[in-house]
Amino acid sequence: MYVLITALALVVAAAPVISFAPAPARFVPSRARALNAAAAGDAAGSGPLRARLVGTGSAAPETRVTNDNIAEWIDTTDEWISSRTGIGSRHVLSADDPGLASLAARAAASALADAGVDAADVDLVIVATSSPDDLFGDAPTVAHAIGASKAVAFDLTAACSGFLFATVTASQFLHSGAYKTAVVVGGDALSRWVDWDDRNSCILFGDGAGAVVLQRTEDAADSGVLGFALHSDGGGHDKLQCAYNGARRDLATSTGASVTTGAYAPITMDGREVYKFATRRVPEVVAEALENAGLEAGDVDHLLLHQANIRIMEIVADRLGIPREKIITNLNEYGNTSAGSIPLALEEAVRTGTVKKGDVIATAGFGAGLSWGSAILRWG
Numbered sequence: 001m002y003v004l005i006t007a008l009a010l011v012v013a014a015a016p017v018i019s020f021a022p023a024p025a026r027f028v029p030s031r032a033r034a035l036n037a038a039a040a041g042d043a044a045g046s047g048p049l050r051a052r053l054v055g056t057g058s059a060a061p062e063t064r065v066t067n068d069n070i071a072e073w074i075d076t077t078d079e080w081i082s083s084r085t086g087i088g089s090r091h092v093l094s095a096d097d098p099g100l101a102s103l104a105a106r107a108a109a110s111a112l113a114d115a116g117v118d119a120a121d122v123d124l125v126i127v128a129t130s131s132p133d134d135l136f137g138d139a140p141t142v143a144h145a146i147g148a149s150k151a152v153a154f155d156l157t158a159a160c161s162g163f164l165f166a167t168v169t170a171s172q173f174l175h176s177g178a179y180k181t182a183v184v185v186g187g188d189a190l191s192r193w194v195d196w197d198d199r200n201s202c203i204l205f206g207d208g209a210g211a212v213v214l215q216r217t218e219d220a221a222d223s224g225v226l227g228f229a230l231h232s233d234g235g236g237h238d239k240l241q242c243a244y245n246g247a248r249r250d251l252a253t254s255t256g257a258s259v260t261t262g263a264y265a266p267i268t269m270d271g272r273e274v275y276k277f278a279t280r281r282v283p284e285v286v287a288e289a290l291e292n293a294g295l296e297a298g299d300v301d302h303l304l305l306h307q308a309n310i311r312i313m314e315i316v317a318d319r320l321g322i323p324r325e326k327i328i329t330n331l332n333e334y335g336n337t338s339a340g341s342i343p344l345a346l347e348e349a350v351r352t353g354t355v356k357k358g359d360v361i362a363t364a365g366f367g368a369g370l371s372w373g374s375a376i377l378r379w380g
Ligand code: UT7
Pocket: 075, 076, 077, 080, 081, 084, 085, 160, 199, 200, 203, 240, 269, 271, 272, 274, 275, 278, 308, 309, 336, 338, 366, 367, 368
């Protein structure tokens, strides 16, 4: 027997190194076992993190633009927009409204109130946005507005994946023990950056912000971020972008130097390509995050995807084998609010009692970058 094992070991050692594509989960523990697995100690990598979600809030502008309203100035119909996207209206910042930082601060303040956490105890504020009021970042303004005077605050840009990426980033600070309390805001005002005469894109986007409060938990069994997976691929950057296109200005100096003066072109999008990307990559990344959490599709109570298109959400649910009834969506009312879409929908689902304490929510963001990611969250 010993000889046989030794011989096998030699054969294996001599075999060429072969790399395999990630294998599907072979061992899938029961939900209860997986949820308690973290109690055995800190998981490494992308498994359970010592962070709990303890409050949520949101804010959206009052001005509401319906599909019929848009049909007043471009060649489209409510029937086309609702059947192709699931969107019925969107909320937009009016020219007289305060900007994105104000929306983000309202969402953050209501999340703190929901959590019963004092702003003075917040260590970290991350604002995920691609459309700040200030190119240098809105997070310090938001932290100041909510009274989080000791918090370090910074923006994070990952387009429609921003909230997901920021939640995982904040959770790492909590998991490491560096910080105890974090506020993560996802918010965008893409109404500022769409071409309102381009029917391919302007029908999709709206403005809004949502926020969560995360706290470090000393008991690893209380983890609220059970597993995650994040990806990006700059090879697809041109499929969806809002690119810098500052005008040339020749400086009147003896060096002959020229510079450009700041401006961005409106959003451009290859809708069909982004659709294909989302329907391929999102089921994969949710499955990867579930595997990292030690869970399977049957353990998911709610599927909360970036609110881009109801057809994308249904295809992802079908591919994962998650019943469509578990999809959380507010797309019909708000459209695609980019980094705001997941926390905006989460807040509504918690407030209306759809999501209850202990529920497992499979979330996924995807969009420009290209970027995509998933986190398996346990509420409360
Ligand atoms: O945060 C991530 C952001 N983006 C996304 O997730 C977008 C993903 N893509 C999509 O959701 C879909 O591709 C869209 C909703 C953008 C478009 O739906 P589609 O079914 O892929 O339509 P299409 O682009 O293939 O266009 C079909 C037709 C075209 O006419 P022809 O060429 O067949 O004559 C378009 O010109 O529909 C036309 N069309 C419209 N018609 C009426 C495009 N936009 C409109 C419109 N109203 N608003």
